[in-house]
Amino acid sequence: MQASPWQSFTGHVQTGPSKWWYWGLAIFFSIGVFFTLFGVIINAIIPYDELLGSWEVEEPGLYPENGTSEEQDAWNATNEEWNTRMATTKLMEDLEEIKPLQMWTGIIGSMVTIVAIVMLIQLHPHAFNASYVAVIVTTATQLLVSIKSQNMLNEFYASFPEMGADSFWLSIQSGLQIGGTVTCNIFLLLIVFMCSMKSQYKGDVEVSGFHIKPQISETEPDDIESQT
Secondary structure, three states: OOOOHHHHOOOEEEOOOOOHHHHHHHHHHHHHHHHHHHHHHHHHHOOHHHOOOOOOOOOOOOOOOOOOHHHHHHHHHHHHHHHHHHHHHHHHHHHHHOHHHHHHHHHHHHHHHHHHHHHHHOOOOOHHHHHHHHHHHHHHHHHHHHHHHHHHHHHHHHOOHHHOOOHHHHHHHHHHHHHHHHHHHHHHHHHHHHHHHHOOOOOEEEOOOOOOOOOOOOOOHHHHHHHO
16 A cells, blocks of 8 residues: 555755744844833933922031030931931932933933834844844933943942941942943844844744745545545
8 A cells, every 4th residue: 555645744844934933033122122212211300409308407517516415426326317318419419410311312212222122023034134134223321321320320329428438439430330331232232143143044944833844736536546
């Protein structure tokens, strides 16, 4: 008896790469854009310069050199709170000043990424090139905002020398923040590179729900009987 024609199929088929290398990356980018735009909206709503409205403290005035120990202790406490209030107020004002920068960098990075998302969904041949551009642009904008914000925090911490916030530890903190931003985006760049390479794979792949199964021609019963 002659073997049925479908019995020779081994379970492998020459087919193109999975489209999910494009679509999966598009979904990943979409999640990032959502949280970025959500952060932009929250940042636009928060009034930094008004957050300290309920923090009331009077200026301590001159130090009571001839006062009692209780008066001097009270002056020291008031002076410390006053200095903290002034330093925090300046920090809030600085954050309010860079708010437009934070918003525009977030919007620009999101718009570039949305272009890459659309190209990925459409399986555009230059979709991964657009993805590289999106990662580079977002990295540059994030670094710009991180450097600005960290400089403001360094000025804030420098107002409290009693906390031991010297220049060495402030430099370490700045390096960690900038290094963390760069490291995360390098991993993202590697993900884009991996998806780009996998999308060009032309070899045999296992048949799965993500790949097209071979079309097996149906054989009429009379033809099967004539082959026996």
